[in-house]
Amino acid sequence: MQEILASLGIKALNEMQVAAIAAGKTQQDVILLSDTGSGKTLAFLLPLLERLQTGVGTTQALVITPTRELAQQIEKVFRSLKTGFKVTSCYGGHLRETEENALKEAPALIIGTPGRLGDHIRRGNINTAGISTLVMDEFDKSFELGFREEIAFVVESLPAVQKRMLTSATEAAEIPDFIRLQEPVTLNFLSGEAPAALTLKTLESPEKDKADTLFRLICMLGNRPTIVFCNHRESVERTSQLLADKGIVNVFYHGALEQADRDVALCKFRNGTSNVLVTTDLAARGLDIPHIRYIIHYHLPQNEDTFIHRNGRTARMDASGTAILITGPEETLPPYIPEGTETITLPETATLPDRPQWSTLYISAGKKDKVNKVDIVGFFTNKGKLKKEDLGLIEVKDFIAFAAVRKSKVSQVLQLIKNEKMKNKKVRIEVAK
Missing domain, CATH: 3.40.50.300 (P-loop containing nucleotide triphosphate hydrolases)
Known part of the structure; x- marks a missing residue:
């Protein structure tokens, strides 16, 4: 645990996270209610992690989320824990073929939206027999968005679930019977107030x-x-x-x-x-x-x-x-x-704010092309002659990447790199539309 916290740059868990871990050890089912931004993702990932076993070649845990952005965020946090366990996320708008390839060697943890998870289960891409831990993050939002039938199908496709954790930032509507909660303990850390800040x-x-x-x-x-x-x-x-x-x-x-x-x-x-x-x-x-x-x-x-x-x-x-x-x-x-x-009383005259100093460049290569952030930084500093302070946030996805470049340097960079290769491959780089 200390190694994990150190890797995240966190000195100690908060009260809610400690309570969630303790409940995960002693309770079969947990409902966790806590304010937005309080650290719920760690609060369910850490108890989930304690249940994962090494050397098991099947999927052991499933996290259901209402949106693809939440799925991506949870996957990012889990990867930052550097556990060695394989994880993948499944959601609409993501190439199903890419997910199918990732699912061939069963991940220990799968994170996904209800519709896409249901689709993979129906196609036989996910073997649910070994899934013993189920997390439903923002469960009230999933029901609110009309995913009830898909969630019911997914949950009913999990024959071996032993522990369930449902999280939300609001005291939600009733929980359907098909979730099959067994005398759940509710951890209510909702302040009922706006954050002090x-x-x-x-x-x-x-x-x-x-x-x-x-x-x-x-x-x-x-x-x-x-x-x-x-x-x-x-x-x-x-x-x-x-x-x-x-x-x-x-x-x-x-x-x-x-x-x-x-x-x-x-x-x-x-x-x-x-x-x-x-x-x-x-x-x-x-x-x-x-x-x-x-x-x-x-x-x-x-x-x-x-x-x-x-x-x-x-x-x-x-x-x-x-x-x-x-x-x-x-x-x-x-x-x-x-x-x-x-x-608020607005001033009589409106003055346009300064325009942003950054521009975003699109790169037609990503993780699946063996391109990472280090490769992109090296390419722009060596071939594009950029200084480190002229490079901003870099995001690498499966098949594409984005790099923030100081706007005043964009024309010069594009001119310098137009005939250059990244990792011996011709890559299309242009201002993102």
Whole structure:
């Protein structure tokens, strides 16, 4: 355990994580309720890890998540533990053939979304006979998103489950009988309050169309990482375009986008190519992007749970953050907003924030091509003559990669590397669209 914590840069587990590990040792089934950003992923991965046995050639544990982004995040955390156990994730938008190849040699742990897991089980790609540990992360969201039938199929396909852990950041609806919980112990670490580091503010729009108010607010906030939440996909794209037309660099993200477009949008937001992400509530869970400073509720959340999860993208762990609700002339604040919440007054004039200093380059090679971050750094520093400070965040996926490069250096770099090979292979490198 000490080696794991050291590899994660953590001195000690928090109270919730310690309780989850203890319950994992003594209880058959556990329901873990804890605030967003409190470390629930480690709280279920560490007890799960203690149950994994070496030398077993079958899958031993399954984690079901509501979104592909959450699946990716959990896989990333598990790999960072450096356990030596094989792990793979399965989700829609990911090439099924790639997953099938990864499943041929059974991983000890599989993480996935309900639909894709069900598909693999029906095709015989996942042998469920040895799965003894089941985790359902954000289980309330899975039911809310309409995955009930698929979850029922997956759970009923697991004949050997001995331990179950269900997690959520809200006190959820009733748990269906088909989950087959056996006298579960509930660990409730929900504070019922906004994180201490989270500041709530409100802003009144004089017009029903709040786009101009949003623009002026972002101008006031400056170029700090900001997520703007809308209630509908169409509103996301419209709002994103309106901001772009006014000179605000932003990216948008919602569930109808192709996986490649979602990857590009999130990468640009993570690496600082864009400091504004306009999105639906899809981004309210599963996105672990550090240092998000502002959450803007452009559309009022539909319920308190949504409000909590949106705000959970900021003020994570020890960081601080601010959530701002914009109300139109005909809107009133929800009852769960405390009386006396500070109201923002916008300046008379709006000055565009500084444009981001980074650009994102797309690379047509990834992990499956034996390309890693070290290869990409070496390529850009040696062939592209970049200094380390001119290279930002690098993300390597199965067949593609992204690299943040200082915008002022992009033209020069592309010119220098246009005829160069990466690991003896011709690779397409261009500014990500």
